[in-house]
Amino acid sequence: MARILLAGGAGYIGSHTAVELLNAGHDVIVVDNYSNSSPESLRRVEQITGKQIKQYEADIRNHEKLTAIFRENKIDAVIHFAGLKAVGESVQKPVSYYRNNIDTTLTLLEVMQECDVKKIIFSSSATVYGEENPVPYVETMKRGVCTNPYGWTKAMIEQILEDAAKANPSLSVILLRYFNPIGAHESGMIGEDPMGIPNNLMPYVTQVAVGKRECLTIFGNDYPTKDGTCLRDYIHVVDLAKGHVKAITYILDHCCNEIINLGTGTPYSVTEIVETFEAVNHIRVNHVYGERRAGDLPACYANADKAHTMLGWKTEKTLADMCRDSWNWQKNNPNGYNSKS
Ligand code: NAD
Numbered sequence: 094m095a096r097i098l099l100a101g102g103a104g105y106i107g108s109h110t111a112v113e114l115l116n117a118g119h120d121v122i123v124v125d126n127y128s129n130s131s132p133e134s135l136r137r138v139e140q141i142t143g144k145q146i147k148q149y150e151a152d153i154r155n156h157e158k159l160t161a162i163f164r165e166n167k168i169d170a171v172i173h174f175a176g177l178k179a180v181g182e183s184v185q186k187p188v189s190y191y192r193n194n195i196d197t198t199l200t201l202l203e204v205m206q207e208c209d210v211k212k213i214i215f216s217s218s219a220t221v222y223g224e225e226n227p228v229p230y231v232e233t234m235k236r237g238v239c240t241n242p243y244g245w246t247k248a249m250i251e252q253i254l255e256d257a258a259k260a261n262p263s264l265s266v267i268l269l270r271y272f273n274p275i276g277a278h279e280s281g282m283i284g285e286d287p288m289g290i291p292n293n294l295m296p297y298v299t300q301v302a303v304g305k306r307e308c309l310t311i312f313g314n315d316y317p318t319k320d321g322t323c324l325r326d327y328i329h330v331v332d333l334a335k336g337h338v339k340a341i342t343y344i345l346d347h348c349c350n351e352i353i354n355l356g357t358g359t360p361y362s363v364t365e366i367v368e369t370f371e372a373v374n375h376i377r378v379n380h381v382y383g384e385r386r387a388g389d390l391p392a393c394y395a396n397a398d399k400a401h402t403m404l405g406w407k408t409e410k411t412l413a414d415m416c417r418d419s420w421n422w423q424k425n426n427p428n429g430y431n432s433k434s
Protein backbone atom coordinates (compact mmCIF):
# COMPACT_ATOMS: atom_id res chain seq x y z
CA MET A 94 0.00 0.00 0.00
CA ALA A 95 1.27 3.42 -0.86
CA ARG A 96 1.21 7.00 0.43
CA ILE A 97 -0.45 9.25 -2.13
CA LEU A 98 -0.41 13.06 -2.07
CA LEU A 99 -3.50 14.65 -3.59
CA ALA A 100 -2.81 18.22 -4.73
CA GLY A 101 -6.23 19.93 -4.75
CA GLY A 102 -7.70 16.85 -3.08
CA ALA A 103 -10.52 18.64 -1.23
CA GLY A 104 -12.37 19.40 -4.48
CA TYR A 105 -15.09 17.46 -6.27
CA ILE A 106 -12.99 14.78 -7.98
CA GLY A 107 -10.22 14.74 -5.35
CA SER A 108 -12.60 14.03 -2.48
CA HIS A 109 -14.22 11.10 -4.33
CA THR A 110 -10.78 9.78 -5.26
CA ALA A 111 -9.70 10.04 -1.62
CA VAL A 112 -12.60 7.74 -0.63
CA GLU A 113 -11.61 5.10 -3.18
CA LEU A 114 -7.89 5.29 -2.36
CA LEU A 115 -8.60 4.92 1.36
CA ASN A 116 -10.99 2.02 0.67
CA ALA A 117 -8.21 0.36 -1.36
CA GLY A 118 -5.90 0.64 1.68
CA HIS A 119 -3.69 3.57 0.62
CA ASP A 120 -2.67 6.47 2.86
CA VAL A 121 -3.90 9.84 1.64
CA ILE A 122 -2.36 13.27 2.17
CA VAL A 123 -4.24 16.29 0.87
CA VAL A 124 -2.75 19.71 0.11
CA ASP A 125 -5.34 22.33 -0.83
CA ASN A 126 -5.71 26.09 -0.44
CA TYR A 127 -9.53 25.73 -0.39
CA SER A 128 -9.86 28.37 -3.11
CA ASN A 129 -12.70 26.32 -4.61
CA SER A 130 -13.51 23.84 -1.84
CA SER A 131 -13.94 23.40 1.88
CA PRO A 132 -12.22 21.21 4.47
CA GLU A 133 -15.72 19.92 5.25
CA SER A 134 -15.46 17.61 2.21
CA LEU A 135 -12.46 15.88 3.79
CA ARG A 136 -14.20 15.58 7.15
CA ARG A 137 -16.97 13.75 5.35
CA VAL A 138 -14.54 11.52 3.46
CA GLU A 139 -13.20 10.49 6.87
CA GLN A 140 -16.75 9.78 8.06
CA ILE A 141 -17.55 7.69 4.97
CA THR A 142 -14.37 5.62 5.17
CA GLY A 143 -13.71 5.59 8.93
CA LYS A 144 -10.09 6.48 8.05
CA GLN A 145 -7.99 9.60 8.51
CA ILE A 146 -6.53 11.95 5.97
CA LYS A 147 -3.47 14.05 6.68
CA GLN A 148 -4.42 17.56 5.58
CA TYR A 149 -2.41 20.67 4.82
CA GLU A 150 -3.88 24.06 3.97
CA ALA A 151 -1.33 25.46 1.52
CA ASP A 152 -0.98 26.88 -1.94
CA ILE A 153 0.78 24.32 -4.13
CA ARG A 154 2.75 27.23 -5.64
CA ASN A 155 4.41 27.88 -2.28
CA HIS A 156 7.70 26.07 -2.90
CA GLU A 157 8.93 26.30 0.69
CA LYS A 158 5.71 24.97 2.26
CA LEU A 159 5.38 22.23 -0.32
CA THR A 160 8.96 21.11 0.25
CA ALA A 161 8.31 20.93 4.00
CA ILE A 162 5.22 18.76 3.36
CA PHE A 163 7.17 16.42 1.08
CA ARG A 164 10.02 16.21 3.60
CA GLU A 165 7.62 15.43 6.43
CA ASN A 166 5.96 12.55 4.54
CA LYS A 167 7.43 9.79 2.46
CA ILE A 168 5.33 10.26 -0.69
CA ASP A 169 5.12 7.42 -3.24
CA ALA A 170 3.03 9.21 -5.87
CA VAL A 171 1.21 12.47 -6.54
CA ILE A 172 -2.20 13.04 -8.12
CA HIS A 173 -2.41 16.63 -9.35
CA PHE A 174 -6.01 17.92 -9.26
CA ALA A 175 -5.14 21.49 -8.24
CA GLY A 176 -6.29 24.06 -10.74
CA LEU A 177 -8.88 26.63 -11.69
CA LYS A 178 -11.49 25.07 -13.96
CA ALA A 179 -14.23 27.50 -15.03
CA VAL A 180 -14.08 27.85 -18.81
CA GLY A 181 -15.95 31.20 -18.98
CA GLU A 182 -13.91 32.72 -16.15
CA SER A 183 -10.70 31.63 -17.90
CA VAL A 184 -11.67 33.80 -20.87
CA GLN A 185 -12.16 36.80 -18.53
CA LYS A 186 -9.05 36.14 -16.40
CA PRO A 187 -6.57 34.27 -18.60
CA VAL A 188 -3.50 35.41 -16.69
CA SER A 189 -4.83 34.08 -13.36
CA TYR A 190 -5.58 30.77 -15.04
CA TYR A 191 -2.16 30.42 -16.63
CA ARG A 192 -0.47 31.58 -13.42
CA ASN A 193 -2.31 29.19 -11.14
CA ASN A 194 -2.53 26.10 -13.33
CA ILE A 195 0.96 26.20 -14.82
CA ASP A 196 2.72 27.31 -11.63
CA THR A 197 1.12 24.59 -9.49
CA THR A 198 2.48 22.04 -11.96
CA LEU A 199 5.98 23.51 -12.17
CA THR A 200 6.28 23.81 -8.39
CA LEU A 201 5.08 20.25 -7.91
CA LEU A 202 7.61 18.97 -10.45
CA GLU A 203 10.48 20.89 -8.86
CA VAL A 204 9.66 19.73 -5.35
CA MET A 205 9.14 16.15 -6.53
CA GLN A 206 12.57 16.20 -8.12
CA GLU A 207 14.21 17.68 -5.01
CA CYS A 208 12.52 15.08 -2.81
CA ASP A 209 13.04 12.15 -5.17
CA VAL A 210 9.35 11.45 -5.87
CA LYS A 211 9.01 9.92 -9.32
CA LYS A 212 5.35 9.33 -10.07
CA ILE A 213 2.66 11.83 -11.03
CA ILE A 214 -0.87 11.51 -12.37
CA PHE A 215 -2.43 14.65 -13.85
CA SER A 216 -6.10 15.67 -14.22
CA SER A 217 -6.32 16.57 -17.87
CA SER A 218 -9.42 16.99 -19.97
CA ALA A 219 -11.04 15.89 -23.22
CA THR A 220 -10.94 19.57 -24.16
CA VAL A 221 -7.33 19.10 -25.38
CA TYR A 222 -8.58 17.13 -28.40
CA GLY A 223 -9.84 20.47 -29.77
CA GLU A 224 -12.26 20.73 -32.66
CA GLU A 225 -10.10 19.21 -35.39
CA ASN A 226 -10.22 15.60 -34.22
CA PRO A 227 -13.19 13.39 -35.05
CA VAL A 228 -15.13 11.59 -32.29
CA PRO A 229 -14.67 9.19 -30.62
CA TYR A 230 -11.39 10.58 -29.34
CA VAL A 231 -8.42 8.21 -29.18
CA GLU A 232 -5.27 8.93 -27.17
CA THR A 233 -3.05 8.62 -30.26
CA MET A 234 -4.65 11.72 -31.83
CA LYS A 235 -2.65 14.93 -31.74
CA ARG A 236 -3.73 17.62 -29.32
CA GLY A 237 -5.98 20.09 -31.14
CA VAL A 238 -6.55 23.83 -30.99
CA CYS A 239 -8.27 24.67 -27.70
CA THR A 240 -11.13 27.16 -27.62
CA ASN A 241 -10.33 28.86 -24.29
CA PRO A 242 -7.46 29.58 -21.86
CA TYR A 243 -8.58 26.83 -19.44
CA GLY A 244 -8.18 24.27 -22.22
CA TRP A 245 -4.80 25.71 -23.16
CA THR A 246 -3.57 25.33 -19.58
CA LYS A 247 -4.39 21.60 -19.83
CA ALA A 248 -2.65 21.26 -23.21
CA MET A 249 0.42 23.16 -21.98
CA ILE A 250 0.66 21.17 -18.76
CA GLU A 251 0.44 17.92 -20.74
CA GLN A 252 3.37 19.13 -22.84
CA ILE A 253 5.36 20.15 -19.75
CA LEU A 254 4.83 16.77 -18.10
CA GLU A 255 5.67 14.85 -21.28
CA ASP A 256 8.88 16.85 -21.71
CA ALA A 257 9.83 16.34 -18.06
CA ALA A 258 9.31 12.57 -18.42
CA LYS A 259 11.33 12.46 -21.64
CA ALA A 260 14.23 14.32 -20.05
CA ASN A 261 14.12 12.16 -16.95
CA PRO A 262 13.26 8.56 -17.80
CA SER A 263 12.90 7.67 -14.13
CA LEU A 264 9.93 10.09 -13.87
CA SER A 265 6.60 8.38 -14.57
CA VAL A 266 3.64 10.39 -15.82
CA ILE A 267 0.03 9.46 -16.54
CA LEU A 268 -2.18 12.11 -18.14
CA LEU A 269 -5.81 11.22 -17.42
CA ARG A 270 -8.18 12.91 -19.84
CA TYR A 271 -11.55 13.18 -18.13
CA PHE A 272 -14.76 13.49 -20.08
CA ASN A 273 -17.83 14.90 -18.21
CA PRO A 274 -17.82 13.85 -14.54
CA ILE A 275 -21.21 14.04 -12.82
CA GLY A 276 -22.92 12.21 -9.95
CA ALA A 277 -21.84 11.92 -6.34
CA HIS A 278 -20.94 9.32 -3.73
CA GLU A 279 -23.98 7.13 -3.05
CA SER A 280 -24.05 8.24 0.61
CA GLY A 281 -25.05 11.73 -0.54
CA MET A 282 -22.40 13.12 1.85
CA ILE A 283 -19.94 14.42 -0.76
CA GLY A 284 -20.60 15.88 -4.18
CA GLU A 285 -20.02 18.82 -6.48
CA ASP A 286 -20.34 22.17 -4.69
CA PRO A 287 -19.91 24.95 -7.25
CA MET A 288 -19.54 28.53 -6.06
CA GLY A 289 -22.10 30.96 -7.54
CA ILE A 290 -23.99 30.20 -10.73
CA PRO A 291 -22.99 26.77 -12.03
CA ASN A 292 -21.30 26.65 -15.45
CA ASN A 293 -21.83 22.94 -15.93
CA LEU A 294 -24.99 21.16 -16.90
CA MET A 295 -25.65 18.75 -14.02
CA PRO A 296 -25.22 21.21 -11.11
CA TYR A 297 -27.50 23.60 -13.00
CA VAL A 298 -30.10 20.84 -13.43
CA THR A 299 -30.00 19.91 -9.73
CA GLN A 300 -30.23 23.56 -8.64
CA VAL A 301 -33.32 24.07 -10.80
CA ALA A 302 -34.82 20.86 -9.40
CA VAL A 303 -34.21 21.99 -5.80
CA GLY A 304 -35.71 25.43 -6.51
CA LYS A 305 -32.51 27.50 -6.28
CA ARG A 306 -32.71 28.52 -9.95
CA GLU A 307 -35.79 29.04 -12.03
CA CYS A 308 -35.08 27.49 -15.35
CA LEU A 309 -32.37 25.63 -17.24
CA THR A 310 -31.46 26.97 -20.66
CA ILE A 311 -30.44 24.20 -23.02
CA PHE A 312 -27.78 25.77 -25.21
CA GLY A 313 -28.78 25.06 -28.79
CA ASN A 314 -31.10 22.48 -30.36
CA ASP A 315 -29.95 22.86 -33.95
CA TYR A 316 -26.76 20.79 -33.76
CA PRO A 317 -26.26 17.92 -36.22
CA THR A 318 -27.10 15.30 -33.57
CA LYS A 319 -30.00 12.89 -33.02
CA ASP A 320 -32.19 15.44 -31.19
CA GLY A 321 -30.33 18.66 -32.06
CA THR A 322 -28.68 19.07 -28.62
CA CYS A 323 -24.99 18.46 -27.89
CA LEU A 324 -23.59 15.01 -27.15
CA ARG A 325 -21.25 14.42 -24.22
CA ASP A 326 -19.65 11.45 -22.48
CA TYR A 327 -20.97 11.74 -18.90
CA ILE A 328 -19.08 9.63 -16.38
CA HIS A 329 -20.02 8.89 -12.77
CA VAL A 330 -17.48 10.53 -10.47
CA VAL A 331 -17.15 7.29 -8.46
CA ASP A 332 -16.20 5.37 -11.63
CA LEU A 333 -13.75 8.18 -12.39
CA ALA A 334 -12.31 7.95 -8.88
CA LYS A 335 -11.85 4.19 -9.26
CA GLY A 336 -9.99 4.89 -12.50
CA HIS A 337 -7.47 6.86 -10.42
CA VAL A 338 -6.96 3.91 -8.08
CA LYS A 339 -6.24 1.70 -11.11
CA ALA A 340 -3.87 4.34 -12.50
CA ILE A 341 -2.04 4.48 -9.14
CA THR A 342 -1.64 0.70 -9.13
CA TYR A 343 -0.25 0.88 -12.67
CA ILE A 344 2.14 3.77 -12.11
CA LEU A 345 3.54 2.23 -8.91
CA ASP A 346 4.42 -0.91 -10.90
CA HIS A 347 5.67 0.66 -14.15
CA CYS A 348 7.97 3.34 -15.38
CA CYS A 349 5.67 5.02 -17.88
CA ASN A 350 4.62 8.12 -19.83
CA GLU A 351 1.01 7.54 -20.87
CA ILE A 352 -2.16 9.36 -21.87
CA ILE A 353 -5.41 7.64 -20.88
CA ASN A 354 -9.02 8.67 -21.54
CA LEU A 355 -11.45 8.24 -18.66
CA GLY A 356 -14.91 8.17 -20.19
CA THR A 357 -17.68 5.64 -20.83
CA GLY A 358 -17.51 5.79 -24.62
CA THR A 359 -21.28 6.34 -24.75
CA PRO A 360 -22.58 9.80 -25.64
CA TYR A 361 -25.85 11.26 -24.34
CA SER A 362 -27.59 14.44 -25.45
CA VAL A 363 -28.51 17.33 -23.17
CA THR A 364 -32.19 16.52 -23.66
CA GLU A 365 -31.56 12.89 -22.66
CA ILE A 366 -29.86 14.06 -19.46
CA VAL A 367 -32.83 16.24 -18.50
CA GLU A 368 -35.38 13.56 -19.37
CA THR A 369 -33.49 10.81 -17.51
CA PHE A 370 -33.05 13.06 -14.47
CA GLU A 371 -36.79 13.77 -14.42
CA ALA A 372 -37.78 10.12 -14.87
CA VAL A 373 -35.37 8.66 -12.31
CA ASN A 374 -36.05 11.23 -9.62
CA HIS A 375 -39.74 11.88 -10.31
CA ILE A 376 -39.14 15.60 -10.38
CA ARG A 377 -39.66 18.25 -13.04
CA VAL A 378 -36.77 20.35 -14.33
CA ASN A 379 -38.02 23.59 -15.89
CA HIS A 380 -36.15 24.15 -19.12
CA VAL A 381 -36.18 26.16 -22.31
CA TYR A 382 -34.15 25.88 -25.49
CA GLY A 383 -31.85 28.85 -26.12
CA GLU A 384 -28.96 29.98 -28.27
CA ARG A 385 -25.83 27.90 -28.71
CA ARG A 386 -23.05 28.64 -26.19
CA ALA A 387 -19.85 29.95 -27.81
CA GLY A 388 -17.11 27.32 -28.04
CA ASP A 389 -19.36 24.25 -27.57
CA LEU A 390 -18.68 21.31 -29.88
CA PRO A 391 -21.62 19.24 -31.16
CA ALA A 392 -20.13 16.00 -29.83
CA CYS A 393 -17.37 14.95 -27.44
CA TYR A 394 -16.90 11.35 -26.35
CA ALA A 395 -14.16 8.87 -25.67
CA ASN A 396 -12.81 5.72 -27.11
CA ALA A 397 -12.32 4.10 -23.68
CA ASP A 398 -10.45 0.98 -24.84
CA LYS A 399 -7.00 1.93 -23.57
CA ALA A 400 -8.14 2.35 -19.96
CA HIS A 401 -9.69 -1.10 -20.19
CA THR A 402 -6.71 -2.89 -21.72
CA MET A 403 -3.97 -1.05 -19.85
CA LEU A 404 -5.56 -0.44 -16.44
CA GLY A 405 -8.27 -3.12 -16.39
CA TRP A 406 -10.82 -0.37 -15.72
CA LYS A 407 -14.22 0.24 -17.15
CA THR A 408 -17.22 2.17 -15.94
CA GLU A 409 -19.95 0.36 -14.02
CA LYS A 410 -22.54 3.05 -13.31
CA THR A 411 -25.44 3.96 -15.60
CA LEU A 412 -26.82 7.34 -16.55
CA ALA A 413 -29.73 6.62 -14.18
CA ASP A 414 -27.19 6.11 -11.34
CA MET A 415 -25.53 9.42 -12.22
CA CYS A 416 -28.85 11.29 -12.17
CA ARG A 417 -30.02 9.64 -8.96
CA ASP A 418 -26.77 10.27 -7.09
CA SER A 419 -26.48 13.90 -8.27
CA TRP A 420 -29.97 14.55 -6.96
CA ASN A 421 -29.39 12.66 -3.70
CA TRP A 422 -26.39 14.93 -2.97
CA GLN A 423 -28.22 18.13 -3.96
CA LYS A 424 -31.41 17.46 -2.01
CA ASN A 425 -29.50 16.45 1.14
CA ASN A 426 -27.20 19.48 0.84
CA PRO A 427 -29.19 22.27 -0.88
CA ASN A 428 -26.41 24.75 -0.09
CA GLY A 429 -23.53 22.37 -0.61
CA TYR A 430 -21.08 21.98 2.26
CA ASN A 431 -22.63 24.99 4.02
CA SER A 432 -25.94 23.14 4.40
CA LYS A 433 -25.17 21.16 7.53
CA SER A 434 -22.19 20.18 9.61
P1 NAD B 1 -12.37 21.50 -7.95
O1 NAD B 1 -12.30 22.96 -8.17
O2 NAD B 1 -13.52 20.95 -7.17
O3 NAD B 1 -11.00 20.96 -7.30
C1 NAD B 1 -9.76 21.59 -7.53
C2 NAD B 1 -9.13 21.82 -6.17
O4 NAD B 1 -7.86 22.46 -6.34
C3 NAD B 1 -9.97 22.73 -5.26
O5 NAD B 1 -10.14 22.09 -4.02
C4 NAD B 1 -9.14 23.99 -5.13
O6 NAD B 1 -9.32 24.64 -3.87
C5 NAD B 1 -7.73 23.44 -5.32
N1 NAD B 1 -6.74 24.41 -5.81
C6 NAD B 1 -6.79 25.22 -6.90
N2 NAD B 1 -5.67 25.94 -7.01
C7 NAD B 1 -4.87 25.57 -5.97
C8 NAD B 1 -3.58 25.98 -5.54
N3 NAD B 1 -2.88 26.90 -6.19
N4 NAD B 1 -3.08 25.39 -4.42
C9 NAD B 1 -3.77 24.47 -3.73
N5 NAD B 1 -5.00 24.05 -4.10
C10 NAD B 1 -5.54 24.60 -5.21
O7 NAD B 1 -12.32 20.80 -9.39
P2 NAD B 1 -12.60 19.28 -9.79
O8 NAD B 1 -13.86 19.26 -10.56
O9 NAD B 1 -12.42 18.41 -8.61
O10 NAD B 1 -11.43 19.07 -10.83
C11 NAD B 1 -10.16 18.57 -10.44
C12 NAD B 1 -9.23 18.67 -11.61
O11 NAD B 1 -9.78 17.97 -12.73
C13 NAD B 1 -8.98 20.10 -12.08
O12 NAD B 1 -7.65 20.23 -12.48
C14 NAD B 1 -9.90 20.21 -13.29
O13 NAD B 1 -9.44 21.16 -14.22
C15 NAD B 1 -9.83 18.80 -13.87
N6 NAD B 1 -10.99 18.46 -14.68
C16 NAD B 1 -12.24 18.61 -14.15
C17 NAD B 1 -13.36 18.31 -14.93
C18 NAD B 1 -14.74 18.50 -14.37
O14 NAD B 1 -15.69 18.54 -15.16
N7 NAD B 1 -14.94 18.61 -13.07
C19 NAD B 1 -13.19 17.85 -16.25
C20 NAD B 1 -11.88 17.70 -16.75
C21 NAD B 1 -10.79 18.00 -15.95
Ligand code: UDP
Nearest residue numbers: 292293294297310311312323325363386389
Ligand atom coordinates in the same frame (compact mmCIF):
# COMPACT_ATOMS: atom_id res chain seq x y z
N1 UDP C 1 -25.36 22.99 -21.15
C1 UDP C 1 -26.63 23.53 -21.29
N2 UDP C 1 -27.06 24.40 -20.33
C2 UDP C 1 -26.31 24.76 -19.25
C3 UDP C 1 -25.02 24.18 -19.11
C4 UDP C 1 -24.58 23.30 -20.10
O1 UDP C 1 -27.34 23.25 -22.26
O2 UDP C 1 -26.76 25.56 -18.42
C5 UDP C 1 -24.89 22.05 -22.18
C6 UDP C 1 -23.63 22.52 -22.90
O3 UDP C 1 -23.98 23.30 -24.02
C7 UDP C 1 -22.99 21.18 -23.29
C8 UDP C 1 -23.43 20.22 -22.19
O4 UDP C 1 -24.54 20.84 -21.54
O5 UDP C 1 -23.55 20.74 -24.51
C9 UDP C 1 -22.33 19.95 -21.17
O6 UDP C 1 -21.84 21.23 -20.73
P1 UDP C 1 -20.84 21.36 -19.51
O7 UDP C 1 -20.55 22.83 -19.34
O8 UDP C 1 -21.38 20.63 -18.33
O9 UDP C 1 -19.55 20.56 -19.98
P2 UDP C 1 -18.59 20.75 -21.26
O10 UDP C 1 -18.80 19.55 -22.10
O11 UDP C 1 -18.94 22.02 -21.92
O12 UDP C 1 -17.24 20.77 -20.65
